[in-house]
Amino acid sequence: xxxxxxxxxxxxxxxxxxxxxxxxxxxxxxxxxxxxxxxxxxxxxxxxxxxxxxxxxxxxxxxxxxxxxxxxxxxxxxxxxxxxxxxxxxxxxxxxxxxxxxxxxxxxxxxxxxxxxxxxxxxxxxxxxxxxxxxxxxxxxxxxxxxxxxxxxxxxxxxxxxxxxxxxxxxxxxxxxxxxxxxxxxxxxxxxxxxxxxxxxxxxxxxxxxxxxxxxxxxxxxxxxxxxxxxxxxxxxxxxxxxxxxxxxxxxxxxxxxxxxxxxxxxxxxxxxxxxxxxxxxxxxxxxxxxxxxxxxxxxxxxxxxxxxxxxxxxxxxxxxxxx
Amino acid sequence: xxxxxxxxxxxxxxxxxxxxxxxxxxxxxxxxxxxxxxxxxxxxxxxxxxxxxxxxxxxxxxxxxxxxxxxxxxxxxxxxxxxxxxxxxxxxxxxxxxxxxxxxxxxxxxxxxxxxxxxxxxxxxxxxxxxxxxxxxxxxxxxxxxxxxxxxxxxxxxxxxxxxxxxxxxxxxxxxxxxxxxxxxxxxxxxxxxxxxxxxxxxxxxxxxxxxxxxxxxxxxxxxxxxxxxxxxxxxxxxxxxxxxxxxxxxxxxxxxxxxxxxxxxxxxxxxxxxxxxxxxxxxxxxxxxxxxxxxxxxxxxxxxxxxxxxxxxxxxxxxxxxxxxxx
Numbered sequence: 092x093x094x095x096x097x098x099x100x101x102x103x104x105x106x107x108x109x110x111x112x113x114x115x116x117x118x119x120x121x122x123x124x125x126x127x128x129x130x131x132x133x134x135x136x137x138x139x140x141x142x143x144x145x146x147x148x149x150x151x152x153x154x155x156x157x158x159x160x161x162x163x164x165x166x167x168x169x170x171x172x173x174x175x176x177x178x179x180x181x182x183x184x185x186x187x188x189x190x191x192x193x194x195x196x197x198x199x200x201x202x203x204x205x206x207x208x209x210x211x212x213x214x215x216x217x218x219x220x221x222x223x224x225x226x227x228x229x230x231x232x233x234x235x236x237x238x239x240x241x242x243x244x245x246x247x248x249x250x251x252x253x254x255x256x257x258x259x260x261x262x263x264x265x266x267x268x269x270x271x272x273x274x275x276x277x278x279x280x281x282x283x284x285x286x287x288x289x290x291x292x293x294x295x296x297x298x299x300x301x302x303x304x305x306x307x308x309x310x311x312x313x314x315x316x317x318x319x320x321x322x323x324x325x326x327x328x329x330x331x332x333x334x335x336x337x338x339x340x341x342x343x344x345x346x347x348x349x350x351x352x353x354x355x356x357x358x359x360x361x362x363x364x365x366x367x368x369x370x371x372x373x374x375x376x377x378x379x380x381x382x383x384x385x386x387x388x389x390x391x392x393x394x395x396x397x398x399x400x401x402x403x404x405x406x407x408x409x410x411x412x413x414x415x
Numbered sequence: 416x417x418x419x420x421x422x423x424x425x426x427x428x429x430x431x432x433x434x435x436x437x438x439x440x441x442x443x444x445x446x447x448x449x450x451x452x453x454x455x456x457x458x459x460x461x462x463x464x465x466x467x468x469x470x471x472x473x474x475x476x477x478x479x480x481x482x483x484x485x486x487x488x489x490x491x492x493x494x495x496x497x498x499x500x501x502x503x504x505x506x507x508x509x510x511x512x513x514x515x516x517x518x519x520x521x522x523x524x525x526x527x528x529x530x531x532x533x534x535x536x537x538x539x540x541x542x543x544x545x546x547x548x549x550x551x552x553x554x555x556x557x558x559x560x561x562x563x564x565x566x567x568x569x570x571x572x573x574x575x576x577x578x579x580x581x582x583x584x585x586x587x588x589x590x591x592x593x594x595x596x597x598x599x600x601x602x603x604x605x606x607x608x609x610x611x612x613x614x615x616x617x618x619x620x621x622x623x624x625x626x627x628x629x630x631x632x633x634x635x636x637x638x639x640x641x642x643x644x645x646x647x648x649x650x651x652x653x654x655x656x657x658x659x660x661x662x663x664x665x666x667x668x669x670x671x672x673x674x675x676x677x678x679x680x681x682x683x684x685x686x687x688x689x690x691x692x693x694x695x696x697x698x699x700x701x702x703x704x705x706x707x708x709x710x711x712x713x714x715x716x717x718x719x720x721x722x723x724x725x726x727x728x729x730x731x732x733x734x735x736x737x738x739x740x741x742x743x
Contacts, residue, residue: 127680133601248693278464279628280690283672287686305602308674315680332681349606350676351635360610360635363603366571 094121095299096145096184096267101159101169103140106152109371114140117159118325119397120318122267127293127300129314129331131307131346133367137323138303142269144169145301146186147176163267181212185260189272191252195244201255202228202240205262212263227258231288250281254288261292268292269301274309286313307347311335319343322367322378324394329403339405341383377408385409418488419589419622420453420476425485427468427475431698443698445471447646448485450724453639455589458616458623460637460654462630462669464694468646469626473592476624477509478502489590507537507586514595516575520567526578527563533585552581555618556611573604580611584619592624597632609635630673634658642666645697645705652730660729662737664688665706671740688740704735712736 103115115137122128130138143149145161147168161168163183168176180186188194196204205227206220215223221240228236231254244252253273260268270289274282290313293300302313310317310331317334319327319342327340338344348361365382376391377383383390389408397406427446434441446468453459461469474480476487478494487494489505497505510533513519520529527549534545550560556577567575576596583591593612597605609632615621627633633640634654641651642665650663661667671688678684690709695701701708707717717735724733 133603250693279630280464280668280672281693282674283686283689284691286674287689290680306674307602308676311676311680312674312678312684313680330681332679335676335679345603347676349603351606351609351629351631359613360606362606362610364607366573366604367601 095124095164096122097162098141098145099160101141101144101161102157103144103149103154104157105154107371112370114154114323114370115144116323118323120325120328122299122301124266124299125293125297126315127302127313129310129317130301130303130320131305131310131317132320133305135367136320138320139271142186142271142301142303145269146180146184147171181208181263181265183265184267184269185263185265186269186271187253187256187260187273189275191249191256191276192244194256195252197244200241200243201247205255205259208259208262223262224258227262228255231258249277250284253277253285257288257292261296261298264296265298267299267301269303271303272305289313307335307350319346322373323370324378324406325397326379326406327404328397333403337402339402339410340407341385341409342379417455418452419455419490421488422452422476423450423486423488424448425450425472425475425487426483427471427480428483444700445646445697446475449648451641451648451651453590453622453624455622456620457638458625458636460625460627460633460640461643462627462633462640463643464628466694466697467643469643470594472643473594473624473626477592508589510583510586510588510591512576512579512583512591512593512596515599516572516579519579520575522567525564525566529567530578530582530585533582537586539586548585552584555584556581572600573607576600576608577611580615588621590622590624594626595628598627598629605632612636630669642669645694645700647705647733648724649706649733650730651724656729660739662727662730662732662739663734664710664712667740
């Protein structure tokens with residue numbers, strides 16, 4: 092079976108005052124129909140840029156897709172026209188963002204905003220679109236949806252707003268739903284509700300989900316497969332169980348060990364020393380080398396490639412050599 | 416162990432806008448009769464969702480927000496009764512670390528001046544002694560001496576939080592109030608700061624009032640935990656008892672809502688306990704238990720009578736029907 096969404100060797104650059112900076116460097120990942128891919132990493136590692144590239148939303152200039160391909164259902168998106176991308180957003184791919192208050196328009200009712208998306212992509216009149224919007228609000232678990240559809244975003248709680256975003260995103264039955272840190276702004280009990288809702292939506296609509304998060308706990312509960320990113324590259328790519336139980340890359344292992352997990356009473360947390368290097372200062376070698384306890388000479392000279400060295404694909408010279 | 420801070424029936428009210436000119440001004444009770452004790456050298460965690468009153472409780476306890484009632488005994492003195500000068504002197508014993516290290520450091524000041532400022536204000540030591548103290552604290556929190564003359568924007572988030580910690584330690588405080596000190600940081604950096612806080616507690620014998628919404632973090636750092644919901648403590652007790660045998664359904668819901676590495680999608684996990692909806696508004700709190708609307712155990716009495724916080728075997732619980740999670 093071929094993948095629903097395939098990203099191959101994607102390279103995205105941004106013009107900055109430090110010169111041209113490579114934000115994504117040969118990023119490859121894929122999502123199969125109906126599964127959830129978790130993309131995990133620290134701020135600035137390129138998670139959101141990957142998502143925006145798929146949606147054709149990289150601000151250009153200063154950004155541009157400098158190479159590689161993104162294929163959705165076999166269709167190349169990197170060379171698609173703006174009109175085609177506009178038609179694609181909604182029925183093919185949809186996205187929900189971190190802060191629902193800033194992604195909703197404050198001067199229109201939520202019902203109108205959902206209906207607008209429906210009317211853009213389906214040949215229905217306003218009355219029918221509004222009816223569909225109410226049905227969608229009901230579907231995402233908003234109580235008394237007829238009344239709520241007439242509310243403005245500021246009248247809803249954070250969790251309700253994120254439900255509205257999800258209703259809007261699934262209104263055109265997308266094949267891929269990208270959720271970019273959908274619960275970061277929400278409380279933990281509401282986060283649990285949104286996660287459960289996303290899983291339900293996936294079951295009912297068969298939509299593939301790309302969940303972008305920095306939380307390995309969220310990955311564990313939501314993802315079938317995981318791509319771990321660091322400084323604009325994918326450094327480990329495998330099933331969620333493989334990454335969580337047998338993390339290969341020292342960074343992936345660090346991300347899991349440094350969580351003060353419930354039900355684990357470590358006296359001292361494992362920590363990853365230092366910080367992510369700024370993208371314009373990346374050298375020849377592995378971007379993680381300076382923070383890595385297993386650094387060798389080769390790591391500072393040569394970028395490791397994502398290759399299968401034993402258990403599952405990982406980009407690390409140390410793992411590679413241990414398997415030789 | 417001696418009790419450092421004993422908070423009794425602390426209440427905070429905020430005024431709301433008048434609905435009309437002649438109407439009486441309505442009030443919102445953000446913190447309702449909260450009592451807790453913090454032992455010297457220990458860390459007390461306050462957990463809850465946004466709007467539950469965690470920060471307001473801590474701010475009122477150290478008199479940065481005006482309390483409407485109650486007592487805060489700090490080494491025997493009631494902080495709420497002290498006159499301004501006595502309170503100013505007391506402030507050197509109580510320092511703060513904030514959530515956002517980007518907005519809590521003055522962007523126009525060099526970090527050496529930022530860290531020294533509390534000593535200047537409190538007139539502690541000679542200028543040379545102050546400078547030596549800043550250098551000592553820099554080393555203590557893991558910053559290099561050559562970074563002394565830089566500006567805040569030249570540091571990463573984790574380093575800025577180290578600067579905030581150094582600044583808080585200049586007056587040799589006994590109590591450090593940490594308001595979500597790691598929630599603005601990346602996970603890998605969180606671990607660095609949490610380890611630093613644990614080290615400092617050990618080395619300097621500090622006490623922490625630690626506010627967080629992250630249960631994992633609280634479990635790691637704190638000796639005692641109080642769970643707040645709509646301005647009240649619903650359950651409190653030793654960390655191990657609260658996490659291993661929570662009695663209040665809200666505590667249980669919080670624990671089951673936190674994303675956990677132990678629950679796997681591949682294994683078809685089912686969240687053991689779900690709560691629906693959002694917390695009620697503190698402007699018009701329900702007459703009974705505030706959690707009743709979302710509670711799987713709620714009976715008629717819960718909607719009418721608010722439960723009191725009653726000490727039990729492990730934790731103290733404010734619930735008409737407390738018990739282990741599996742009895743629901």
